[in-house]
Amino acid sequence: MAEKTWVRMVTAQTPTNIAVIKYWGKRDETLILPVNDSISVTLDPAHLCTITTVAVSPSFDQDRMWLNGKEISLSGGRYQNCLREIRARACEVEDKEKGIKIAKNDWEKLHVHVASYNNFPTAAGLASSAAGFACLVFALAKLMKAKEDNSELSAIARQGSGSACRSLFGGFVKWIMGKAEDGSDSLAVQLVDEKHWDELVIIIAVVSSRQKETSSTTGMRDSVETSLLLQHRAKEVVPKRIKQMEEAIKNRDFGSFAQLTCADSNQFHAVCLDTCPPIFYMNDTSHRIISCVEKWNCSEGTPQVAYTFDAGPNAVLIAHNRKAATQLIQKLLFCFPPSSDADLNSYVIGDKSILKDAGIEDIEDVEALPPPPEIKDAQRCKGDVSYFICTKPGRGPDLLSDESLALLHPETGLPK
Amino acid sequence: MAEKTWVRMVTAQTPTNIAVIKYWGKRDETLILPVNDSISVTLDPAHLCTITTVAVSPSFDQDRMWLNGKEISLSGGRYQNCLREIRARACEVEDKEKGIKIAKNDWEKLHVHVASYNNFPTAAGLASSAAGFACLVFALAKLMKAKEDNSELSAIARQGSGSACRSLFGGFVKWIMGKAEDGSDSLAVQLVDEKHWDELVIIIAVVSSRQKETSSTTGMRDSVETSLLLQHRAKEVVPKRIKQMEEAIKNRDFGSFAQLTCADSNQFHAVCLDTCPPIFYMNDTSHRIISCVEKWNCSEGTPQVAYTFDAGPNAVLIAHNRKAATQLIQKLLFCFPPSSDADLNSYVIGDKSILKDAGIEDIEDVEALPPPPEIKDAQRCKGDVSYFICTKPGRGPDLLSDESLALLHPETGLPK
Numbered sequence: 001m002a003e004k005t006w007v008r009m010v011t012a013q014t015p016t017n018i019a020v021i022k023y024w025g026k027r028d029e030t031l032i033l034p035v036n037d038s039i040s041v042t043l044d045p046a047h048l049c050t051i052t053t054v055a056v057s058p059s060f061d062q063d064r065m066w067l068n069g070k071e072i073s074l075s076g077g078r079y080q081n082c083l084r085e086i087r088a089r090a091c092e093v094e095d096k097e098k099g100i101k102i103a104k105n106d107w108e109k110l111h112v113h114v115a116s117y118n119n120f121p122t123a124a125g126l127a128s129s130a131a132g133f134a135c136l137v138f139a140l141a142k143l144m145k146a147k148e149d150n151s152e153l154s155a156i157a158r159q160g161s162g163s164a165c166r167s168l169f170g171g172f173v174k175w176i177m178g179k180a181e182d183g184s185d186s187l188a189v190q191l192v193d194e195k196h197w198d199e200l201v202i203i204i205a206v207v208s209s210r211q212k213e214t215s216s217t218t219g220m221r222d223s224v225e226t227s228l229l230l231q232h233r234a235k236e237v238v239p240k241r242i243k244q245m246e247e248a249i250k251n252r253d254f255g256s257f258a259q260l261t262c263a264d265s266n267q268f269h270a271v272c273l274d275t276c277p278p279i280f281y282m283n284d285t286s287h288r289i290i291s292c293v294e295k296w297n298c299s300e301g302t303p304q305v306a307y308t309f310d311a312g313p314n315a316v317l318i319a320h321n322r323k324a325a326t327q328l329i330q331k332l333l334f335c336f337p338p339s340s341d342a343d344l345n346s347y348v349i350g351d352k353s354i355l356k357d358a359g360i361e362d363i364e365d366v367e368a369l370p371p372p373p374e375i376k377d378a379q380r381c382k383g384d385v386s387y388f389i390c391t392k393p394g395r396g397p398d399l400l401s402d403e404s405l406a407l408l409h410p411e412t413g414l415p416k
Numbered sequence: 417m418a419e420k421t422w423v424r425m426v427t428a429q430t431p432t433n434i435a436v437i438k439y440w441g442k443r444d445e446t447l448i449l450p451v452n453d454s455i456s457v458t459l460d461p462a463h464l465c466t467i468t469t470v471a472v473s474p475s476f477d478q479d480r481m482w483l484n485g486k487e488i489s490l491s492g493g494r495y496q497n498c499l500r501e502i503r504a505r506a507c508e509v510e511d512k513e514k515g516i517k518i519a520k521n522d523w524e525k526l527h528v529h530v531a532s533y534n535n536f537p538t539a540a541g542l543a544s545s546a547a548g549f550a551c552l553v554f555a556l557a558k559l560m561k562a563k564e565d566n567s568e569l570s571a572i573a574r575q576g577s578g579s580a581c582r583s584l585f586g587g588f589v590k591w592i593m594g595k596a597e598d599g600s601d602s603l604a605v606q607l608v609d610e611k612h613w614d615e616l617v618i619i620i621a622v623v624s625s626r627q628k629e630t631s632s633t634t635g636m637r638d639s640v641e642t643s644l645l646l647q648h649r650a651k652e653v654v655p656k657r658i659k660q661m662e663e664a665i666k667n668r669d670f671g672s673f674a675q676l677t678c679a680d681s682n683q684f685h686a687v688c689l690d691t692c693p694p695i696f697y698m699n700d701t702s703h704r705i706i707s708c709v710e711k712w713n714c715s716e717g718t719p720q721v722a723y724t725f726d727a728g729p730n731a732v733l734i735a736h737n738r739k740a741a742t743q744l745i746q747k748l749l750f751c752f753p754p755s756s757d758a759d760l761n762s763y764v765i766g767d768k769s770i771l772k773d774a775g776i777e778d779i780e781d782v783e784a785l786p787p788p789p790e791i792k793d794a795q796r797c798k799g800d801v802s803y804f805i806c807t808k809p810g811r812g813p814d815l816l817s818d819e820s821l822a823l824l825h826p827e828t829g830l831p832k
Contacts, residue, residue, distance in 0.1 A: 228652075229648065229683065229686060232645065237645075262692070263642075266692070266694045267644070267689075267690050269689055270687065270689040271686065273683075273686040273689060274679075276678070276679055277706075277710040278678075278682045284700045290693075290694060290696075298693070
């Protein structure tokens with residue numbers, strides 16, 4: 001090993017993902033093995049991603065981590081699982097220029113620093129742990145020159161947070177539940193990349209909520225233990241839906257895609273409700289968004305938009321194409337205008353070109369929007385939505401070679 | 417037949433009922449045959465009932481009906497089914513005093529007048545159609561001297577509104593789904609009468625709602641056609657629950673009763689959510705009521721209160737005994753105080769002695785209530801509940817012999 005002064009760093013960026021066929025229920029709590037396959041779409045990291053810098057140095061005397069600038073403990077089993085699995089796969093690293101040489105065996109003794117941040121509000125319930133664990137595992141693997149491909153890495157990220165395994169790829173991703181007891185075959189594969197179906201537009205409604213939600217870990221456990229519908233869903237319903245969904249994605253068949261996505265989101269929430277005590281993730285605002293979409297899809301005769309909700313009240317709306325997305329944002333802004341003190345610029349974030357296409361430039365344009373004709377007595381509910389994010393399907397993890405993006409100082413290995 | 421001047425009348429009162437194992441889904445739409453058995457508790461008619469007067473006279477030239485004072489059409493299939501079936505079972509009626517003699521065959525030619533009213537707000541979504549059809553069939557049967565017992569009458573009321581069949585008895589009632597294609601064995605039987613478990617206290621929270629609800633007829637049909645969980649519930653889950661519920665009722669085992677009642681209500685709403693398009697009957701207020709009850713039951717270690725929701729946001733809360741009911745009303749009034757302009761007298765109706773036991777006499781007592789210790793940061797949500805009804809399990813249909821209670825004029829046969 002070289003002198004004690006060097007710090008070796010890697011910075012990576014990893015997207016979030018949203019399941020269109022849901023994961024709900026573990027058959028193994030420790031290894032995080034699911035009761036059914038799931039399929040997700042990866043969201044554009046430009047709008048929703050985690051950036052993580054991992055550093056190693058002989059000067060570090062313990063593993064440490066900072067999340068969004070605040071130090072957090074790495075002692076939890078989920079972090080320890082990821083660190084242990086990647087360390088076990090670490091290889092020799094040599095950087096002659098910097099005079100660094102780390103032998104395979106050195107990794108067991110060396111400590112790492114990790115700094116991670118989300119480019120979106122963490123409190124919004126937008127699957128930050130999925131992107132976070134995926135990014136941690138991806139970055140550590142690059143730092144330690146692990147030779148595993150992204151599917152193999154996904155099986156490690158899975159042990160941090162189940163849905164994290166699906167964030168190792170862009171486009172549409174399938175998490176195969178696997179059969180092996182050790183979980184080695186429970187991993188993610190890419191179905192199609194983000195270019196395959198690039199006309200889709202995604203609008204996320206971040207819904208205001210009074211209630212503290214049940215964590216998905218606790219909720220899932222309660223559902224497995226008490227819901228009499230969960231096993232039927234896992235064994236009888238999902239396997240067929242997975243096949244139909246793969247077909248719909250392959251053929252860019254939006255009608256089938258939307259029908260399956262909405263039905264599966266609703267069924268996941270049905271299982272939550274069938275849990276004892278019941279779990280409610282959606283609230284009245286979520287219900288109203290569903291009702292808007294259902295009425296519009298029904299009036300058009302063919303689905304324009306699919307909706308899906310994770311373990312919280314936020315709606316993820318997937319529009320068939322740009323035209324549908326433009327109409328959608330108009331309907332959404334009619335029904336859910338910003339509160340009087342909000343400005344439009346922070347109320348609709350992400351890809352603002354959708355707003356422009358919709359002819360909405362300022363708050364007066366929002367006020368002048370006509371009521372959606374398919375909704376009788378459409379009410380305007382100010383303040384029920386916190387903000388909207390316009391985005392699209394996106395690519396998988398990336399290494400960021402630009403050192404200025406690193407979150408740790410290149411000499412101290414501490415947060416910048 | 418005697419002269420054209422006479423009017424023969426019968427007035428009856430029939431209770432509403434609330435299912436504790438739910439009916440959701442028909443296997444035959446016309447005959448109203450369900451996909452599973454259900455069990456209900458009959459509510460005290462003193463607080464929730466329908467009163468119906470039926471009259472026959474040779475001077476009537478058509479069948480007519482008035483509901484809550486307003487004439488409505490009897491041409492619908494459901495009314496016609498009930499009228500036809502009772503007429504087919506009519507017997508000879510003779511009243512020598514009044515000089516009335518109606519031969520069996522005369523009933524086919526004679527017309528009836530029906531006047532019906534609910535002693536509770538119809539718009540509240542409190543199963544008025546169940547009590548209404550039960551009362552219509554019961555009163556007509558008495559008028560026409562049909563010899564059928566209440567179980568046989570229940571199979572006729574069922575053809576008006578499925579759950580109406582359970583309103584032909586007091587106490588706890590089971591609707592046996594039956595097997596016969598003609599529906600003849602799909603009828604209600606009494607499990608135990610209202611005296612068997614007389615310590616139970618029922619509090620209904622009539623919840624304010626912005627949304628128009630899906631009718632249960634439409635909702636049920638959509639669920640049967642689209643929910644992939646409904647058949648599993650009907651075939652695998654409910655048969656076991658029916659047995660367990662019968663056992664719990666027989667043994668007055670409140671713990672099992674509450675667990676089954678809550679789980680089955682939640683599963684019914686889960687099936688609604690699994691329907692395409694999804695049906696939401698409960699709203700945020702319903703969820704908050706469930707959360708209050710669940711937290712309290714959990715903190716006590718043993719259930720104090722069971723909750724159940726029908727096709728709407730109203731909560732029906734069944735307390736183990738008077739002590740639990742007293743605590744329940746205190747907790748409910750803390751969380752859901754009346755709006756500033758409401759007076760307590762019209763905010764808590766029915767059996768007001770529960771309020772008295774709870775030491776609540778006026779609005780100042782409500783304001784002084786302490787927050788339920790088991791709810792962290794308990795919020796007070798004014799206006800989310802319209803009013804509460806305090807009641808208990810009650811008896812079945814009754815004939816009202818007091819002529820002053822009749823809704824039709826004894827000479828004209830028209831509404832008083």
